[in-house]
Amino acid sequence: MLQRHLQSLHYHTYNAISVKEAVAILRETDIDLLITDLKMPGIDGHELVKYVAENYPLIPILVVSGYPSVNDALNVIKSGAIDYLVKPFTHEELKQAVLKSFKGSKKIKTSSKPRDFSSSSNYGELIGESSEIKEVFEIIDRVKDNKATIFINGESGTGKELVARAIHYSGKFSRAPFIAVNCGAIPENLLESELFGYVKGAFTGADANRQGFFQAANHGTIFLDEIGNASLAVQSRLLRALQEKEITRIGSQKVEKVDLRIIAATNSDLKELIAKNEFREDLYYRLSVVQINVPPLRERKSDISLLVDRFIKKYGPEYKDRITPISKAALEVLERYDWPGNIRELENVVQRAIIMCDKTIEVMDLPDHLKYKINFSQEGWLPLREMEKEYILRVLAAVDNNKTKAAEILQIDRKTLRQKIQ
Numbered sequence: 018m019l020q021r022h023l024q025s026l027h028y029h030t031y032n033a034i035s036v037k038e039a040v041a042i043l044r045e046t047d048i049d050l051l052i053t054d055l056k057m058p059g060i061d062g063h064e065l066v067k068y069v070a071e072n073y074p075l076i077p078i079l080v081v082s083g084y085p086s087v088n089d090a091l092n093v094i095k096s097g098a099i100d101y102l103v104k105p106f107t108h109e110e111l112k113q114a115v116l117k118s119f120k121g122s123k124k125i126k127t128s129s130k131p132r133d134f135s136s137s138s139n140y141g142e143l144i145g146e147s148s149e150i151k152e153v154f155e156i157i158d159r160v161k162d163n164k165a166t167i168f169i170n171g172e173s174g175t176g177k178e179l180v181a182r183a184i185h186y187s188g189k190f191s192r193a194p195f196i197a198v199n200c201g202a203i204p205e206n207l208l209e210s211e212l213f214g215y216v217k218g219a220f221t222g223a224d225a226n227r228q229g230f231f232q233a234a235n236h237g238t239i240f241l242d243e244i245g246n247a248s249l250a251v252q253s254r255l256l257r258a259l260q261e262k263e264i265t266r267i268g269s270q271k272v273e274k275v276d277l278r279i280i281a282a283t284n285s286d287l288k289e290l291i292a293k294n295e296f297r298e299d300l301y302y303r304l305s306v307v308q309i310n311v312p313p314l315r316e317r318k319s320d321i322s323l324l325v326d327r328f329i330k331k332y333g334p335e336y337k338d339r340i341t342p343i344s345k346a347a348l349e350v351l352e353r354y355d356w357p358g359n360i361r362e363l364e365n366v367v368q369r370a371i372i373m374c375d376k377t378i379e380v381m382d383l384p385d386h387l388k389y390k391i392n393f394s395q396e397g398w399l400p401l402r403e404m405e406k407e408y409i410l411r412v413l414a415a416v417d418n419n420k421t422k423a424a425e426i427l428q429i430d431r432k433t434l435r436q437k438i439q
């Protein structure tokens with residue numbers, strides 16, 4: 018009855034039939050108001066009120082009870098309840114009591130706080146505020162609810178897999194499976210059967226029918242990472258899956274229909290592989306119906322502080338039991354660096370710094386190669402003839418000026434050596 022009334026007032030409710038269940042829900046869920054009876058089988062409501070008042074002091078508590086006694090009422094209010102409602106009560110009385118409880122609540126209501134879209138929490142772990150990453154978010158929004166094939170391009174560590182996951186989990190097929198396959202990590206001779214499955218007897222060792230990743234991901238998303246590593250045999254099967262939406266298991270003629278979204282990713286230059294006949298051009302065009310270019314971190318340095326903040330929150334509690342702040346100077350060093358390993362490298366550096374630091378992450382907690390900008394000034398370089406001279410002199414010194422031996426080592430004849438010495 019409570020649930021029905023509350024739902025008609027547009028509250029979202031959770032039911033528990035015992036204190037034990039209520040505690041489990043409190044642990045899992047961000048609750049804004051607890052309503053409880055007092056007299057219950059097993060652990061009673063007084064215990065729950067005390068428990069919540071101590072462990073979740075910000076949650077207001079409304080007690081309902083069928084056995085009114087002034088003592089009871091006083092006791093529960095002392096132990097943390099905000100209000101006391103006597104059964105039976107009307108719909109209106111309940112509504113007023115709930116409103117009153119919320120008013121007296123000290124809780125900042127996180128659950129009803131408007132979503133902070135600028136930090137883009139709706140893309141899973143993928144975060145960023147730069148215009149470069151926002152372009153990526155925009156494409157994700159356009160593709161998440163359809164099954165268009167997507168091709169993700171970007172350097173290693175830029176977040177290609179996170180982009181693929183964001184597409185799947187933010188869209189309307191998110192309840193279907195998402196299966197990530199690293200085509201570079203599976204041995205070439207296995208990839209085909211892993212992807213498409215096989216029938217018993219297809220090859221030695223195939224002692225039963227087995228489904229592949231394609232069948233397993235049906236109706237959802239298959240993410241083919243490092244697609245550049247797929248063999249030509251796999252590529253032609255992929256092409257067929259894309260064109261005809263059908264696959265056959267290894268060793269079988271039977272055609273199976275599949276209906277899924279294919280996301281492929283690579284950090285290698287497919288155009289180059291196409292030129293070397295190692296990647297099918299027709300497959301490339303089929304795959305890149307929608308192309309997403311994930312920018313390298315050095316092209317969106319404005320996201321560095323946000324990412325650092327995220328990683329500090331992620332690893333601080335794990336390694337140091339708290340969140341370790343970072344000094345301005347240290348952050349500047351991170352923002353100056355070029356990040357060839359992109360976000361994966363940044364994450365490692367922050368992780369290490371948290372482990373190494375005392376209270377705050379300082380410049381000295383960062384790896385040396387980040388600290389000093391390598392300056393490729395002209396002065397350090399020698400002209401070729403200078404190099405040659407220095408090298409010949411070193412060889413001569415090593416053989417005690419024996420020109421025959423030196424000429425042998427340098428693989429030039431003695432006459433040339435004499436000219437060079439002159």
Ligand SMILES: Nc1ncnc2c1ncn2[C@@H]1O[C@H](COP(=O)(O)OP(=O)(O)O)[C@@H](O)[C@H]1O
Pocket residue numbers: 142143144145171172173174175176177178179180324327360361364
């Ligand atoms: N935009 C982002 N926000 C937060 N973390 C990110 C972001 N992009 C990448 N990461 C992190 O960086 C690491 C590398 O990401 P990943 O998707 O595996 O990159 P790729 O597949 O391009 O090599 C992962 O640990 C991931 O969580």
Ligand SMILES: [Mg+2]
Pocket residue numbers: 174177178242
């Ligand atoms: Mg990857």
